[in-house]
Amino acid sequence: MFKHFWINTAYLILRNRVWMLLAILLITAFWSYMAATRIKLNHTFGSMLPNSDTLIKIHQDMKNRFGEDGMVMVIGIDDDKLYTVEHFNAWRELGKKIKKINGVDSVFSVAHMYVLAKDDSLKKFYLKPLINKNQLTQTEVDSIEQVIKSYPFFKGLLYNDSSHVSLMTVFINPAKFNSDKRGPVIKEITQIADSYTPLLGAMHYSGMPYIRDTFYHTLQRELKMSLLLAALVTSIIIFIFFKSMRIVLVCLTVVLIGACWSFGTMGLLGYEVSQLMALVPPLMIVIAIPNCIYIITKYHQEYTKSFNKFKSLTLVIHKIGAATFMTNATTALGFATFIITRSDKLVEFGIVASVNVMALFFLSIIILPIVFSYMKPPSVKHTKHLNKKWIEWIIEMLVLLATRKRKIVYISTTCIILLSLWGISKMQITGKITEDLPQHARATQDLIFIENNFGGMVPFEIIINTKKKGQALKESTLKKVNDIQQILQSDSIFSKSLSLADAVKMLNQAFYNGDPEKYQFISKRDRSFLKPYIDNLSKEKSKAGIKGFLDSTETRLRITLNIKDLGTYQLEAVEQKLIPILDSILNPERKSIDSLMLLIEKHNSTTQKDSLIHLLLDENPRVLNALVNIVAAGDSLRELELDANTDLLINNSNTQQLKQAIDETTYDFVFTGISVVYAKGTHYLVVNLLTSLFFAVICISVVMSILFRSFRMVIISLLPNIIPLIITAALMGFFNIPIKPSTILVFSIALGISVDDAIHYLAKYRQELKTGISIRQAAELSIRETGVSMIYTSIVLFFGFSMFTLSEFGGTKALGLLVSITLAVAMLCNLVILPALLMSLDKWVTTKAFQEPYIEIFDEEIDEELSEIIVRKNNEYPNE
16 A cells, blocks of 8 residues: 555665665766766857757858857967067067977968069969968067068058057967867966967956866866865754764765766766856755754653663655655756756756756655664664754744734735835846856956957858859959958957958959958959969969868858857847948848839739839849859750840749849848857757746646645645745846856746745645644644745755855856745745745635545655554664
8 A cells, every 4th residue: 555655665674774874885886887987078158059050051051161269369468579580580489389288280470471472483372371481580579470460461460559468379289279179278378378468467267168168177167176175064064953973974975976977877878067057066055955854853852751772763654655656756856847948958967967867856765764774773872963052943933924923024025025026127147258258257248358459259250151162252243242251340349250251352452462452352454364373273272261161062161250249139130230231231122123023013904014024134134144044944045045035934934033143142141150150059949048047937837736735735835935036036137147057947947946845835834734634734734734845945955055255267167056046035934934825825725625635745744553553663673
């Protein structure tokens, strides 16, 4: 029978203590092996978007066609003596040392420059190093400075002409850096560069490899620190409560085994430890402690009644086994809802967290009773916490508020909710890559320095699709690209952009032996002279660096640049601003074509339609040619016939073919790059997390409706747990804490944990009603009975999550603060607002179905049959 289930479970555990502990030891050894051999730290900015998302496909297509983005690290110096012989030689020497580091492909700076030169005998261009000596004289440095500044291409790219700031760009090998064997390449670069600080001044580092490496090493420190702090804080609090180092060690054993299992789960499933996943082990430590407190407190309560260790441990498992199981289940459910987000990182987090929360239940319900069965019974000193004066005073204050000050409670709650709604309206979403790094961190400060002098440092790409082979190489197309670059250059949020248009202008300057006035497009007069040079160059496109700007089909062009680290909405605003500008440059005839097409589709008269099509084709020869090709469908004779007779073409075509011709002659463009993918990923994630929160509410409601058999009771019990979430959201709005992946987790985590208090309280309340006392008396007694454990666990959770505020990651810090506040408010709501609502709506919520549950989850009553079973098994149990 089910009522015997937990007593039989207790008997099974206590009669097989050695085998149970041995099984846990073996499982822990297995998880430890998985963690030690298979777990890896994440060192990439994994996208939160699913792989099926269009933006991910566009970004991957860009990398396949043009190469990896975000693999350039920059070193900036502010040195007004750079062009003195000592400083220039040192800058050159630094670059040569960095170039020798394993994982560095090349170095580029004013001291490591290559310029295009021509070989008239071979009719070829080639890259020529500007400097061929290791040590230069001052005269040579002065000459080099003049040459550098005669190339407009390098202005804004390697130096800022309005300041003394210069850049060294270090190209990192993507294959090595993105692999597990990348080595300490960034550390070696910074160590070598910092050694030149006494001469060249402070070094400023940035670029995605440096930012990624900073996150990686910060994550390593965080993981160790968070585990240590979680264990330390919870140990101190448990010792304060129970005054026993033995209990502290027992609890630490449970939580550390739980943390080990969580690491092992990650290793077994092949999940990397990201910033998000690194939260799981310390979360397990914090979440495990309430289980320990409930079980230990109940054990002490039972022991003070019977002074029989075995009977007390049996009753603990019997009375609160189901309640502890269900509270862990609701917490796990809060994490499990992340699985529906379709974001790989969140799905992984949800799986590992939910599985290990349930594992914590089994660890605590097995290890604690077994260990206590071997230990000496609790002394008077250890059970004094059951009668602490300060706890009794707090409980009486809560009872007073819930029973006699209900109007004040309702009015105050209403005012707080209204104020919170105003705060919620101030909430903002951010998608900044460096958002979680502290403002005082070197990576953050250096990024600001580089942005102020050279624009952005986060890759932003524009891919233009001309749709016709060879069209990307036409001068008309390149001039449009150049016009776009001029627009981008006028905006300070962008760095200098690079494209094939720059390469063409450099070719022209090289043909004229470096004349800065010739940094322009090739004139008609010079095309015939340059043709053999360009023909030879086209045979070696990859060597000339053109591959990074032109795809192999010669239909797509890439404009590559960097943008400042902007939030999701800011970047979206930039894109919306650029779209009409770029469209007007690439497709200047689009507006008139669209207007004519609307008229063509609107008119029913064939004559009027034909007249409008004539006008459209006459004004747009490219559309005409495309339509001829579509209608002729490869028939060269028919193509000549249609091309010579527009009326014949119109008569043999239809509107759909005309639209196809217009589409083929229209340039398409997309924005991509790490900045776009990360920002859109954040927005996607927030939307999906809100969806998961909604599902969490629904799922928890279903579970509670099964437990309490009353939908009305579910509504009443959820309300006190929704209010803390509203208050937390308001605090985020008032204190400018943005919505981002780390902070949005607060709501699902807090809801899953805070509902535990409601389950404990309502289970006790239902049990008290069975004795025949009034609703008011039942509510008061339930506060007094469950209040101690709820306050203890809330204190542990508050300080446990507070330790996350010591994190270096801004998001983790905010998560710790917000969850701590949310759970503290939730505890008050469940001990004040929930009882007040039960008393105010007594007849409406306290139905007969509520008093007759499917499952009794908090059973204090022991009938004669169960009592006999306990006595019989107690007699069978050997005395310790």
